[in-house]
Amino acid sequence: MEPLAHLRVVLVRPLQSGNIGVAARALANHGITDFVIVDPPGFDPELARRMAPNAHDIINNARFTETVEEAVAGAVMVIGTTGRLRRWDWPVLTPIQLAEQLSPRPTAILFGPEDSGLSNTDLARCHAIVSIPTAEHRSLNLGQAVTVICAQLLAGAVAELEEESEIEPLADSRTQGTAVRLLVHALRGSDYLRGRSEKQVFGTLYRLIGRTQPTQREGIAVLGMLHKLNRRLRLIGEE
Numbered sequence: 001m002e003p004l005a006h007l008r009v010v011l012v013r014p015l016q017s018g019n020i021g022v023a024a025r026a027l028a029n030h031g032i033t034d035f036v037i038v039d040p041p042g043f044d045p046e047l048a049r050r051m052a053p054n055a056h057d058i059i060n061n062a063r064f065t066e067t068v069e070e071a072v073a074g075a076v077m078v079i080g081t082t083g084r085l086r087r088w089d090w091p092v093l094t095p096i097q098l099a100e101q102l103s104p105r106p107t108a109i110l111f112g113p114e115d116s117g118l119s120n121t122d123l124a125r126c127h128a129i130v131s132i133p134t135a136e137h138r139s140l141n142l143g144q145a146v147t148v149i150c151a152q153l154l155a156g157a158v159a160e161l162e163e164e165s166e167i168e169p170l171a172d173s174r175t176q177g178t179a180v181r182l183l184v185h186a187l188r189g190s191d192y193l194r195g196r197s198e199k200q201v202f203g204t205l206y207r208l209i210g211r212t213q214p215t216q217r218e219g220i221a222v223l224g225m226l227h228k229l230n231r232r233l234r235l236i237g238e239e
Contacts, residue, residue: 002031003157004150008108010036010071012122014142015114017044021051021059022143023111028055030150035062036071036108051143068110068122075108080118080126081145083134091128095149098130099156109149114142171209171219179219180205182226189233 009027014020020037027035035058037043049056065071072078079098080090093101110126112118123129132140132148140148171179184202187193193201214222 002033004030004032004154006104006106007032007153008034008036008072008075008106009146009150010038010068010108010110011040011142011146012038012068012071012110012118013113014040014111016142017042017047018051019114019142021048021055022141023146024048024052024058024062025055026143026147026150027058028052029147030154032150033058033061035059037062037064038068038071039066040064068125072108072110072125074106076105077103077107077128078110078126079107080110080112080123080129081149082112082117082123082129082131083140083145090123090126093128093130094133095130095152096156098128098149099153102153102156111142111146168215168217171214171216175216175219175223176206176209176214179209179222179226182223182230186226186229186233 009023009032011020011023014023014037017040020040020043024035027033045059048059052059063071079093109130110118110122112122118126130149132145134140180202183205184193184198187201
């Protein structure tokens with residue numbers, strides 16, 4: 001599955017068909033297929049396709065709606081984009097912050113029309129706002145904005161997947177239980193269990209191993225040590 005398969009890009013009343021094509025190309029480059037276009041005036045699909053080489057399927061499969069409400073239906077989280085400075089009633093995030101906080105659940109990201117951006121009515125459907133940092137000249141083309149956001153989100157998703165893949169699985173309960181049984185067996189050869197409940201000792205050791213959270217590889221290594229220890233104790237007992 002693509003890292004951003006849960007993402008939906010929504011263009012709200014885009015004015016230029018060429019920008020729709022550039023946005024579609026950005027979606028294709030970043031593994032996003034859910035593309036919704038809200039009430040575009042004078043949409044020219046051929047011009048959009050000319051601006052979207054190798055991404056015609058994104059345009060061909062785009063969904064068209066009349067309202068933002070229809071466009072975000074089914075999304076659990078809705079994020080609006082803006083470059084305008086004004087007082088917000090929404091949390092405002094940078095693309096990096098959005099990438100860090102975005103969870104793999106159905107999420108729609110709204111991009112407003114080129115001339116005015118998202119209206120307050122559009123933003124009423126949003127849970128948060130993302131704004132792309134710029135220098136003094138605060139002007140990004142619609143296609144550029146879609147590309148920047150998608151690139152940042154993909155980079156964050158890939159980094160998270162790589163980090164998860166590097167995490168070793170923890171020792172399961174069977175490995176932990178076997179280690180404790182071997183350790184208790186070794187303790188039988190000493191005076192430690194004399195006058196003590198073997199069941200209580202087992203429980204104490206089992207909980208202790210659980211708190212240390214050894215990896216499966218570490219657990220298997222401990223099993224090897226304990227098997228050798230028990231064999232050696234058995235040989236000593238037979239001498």
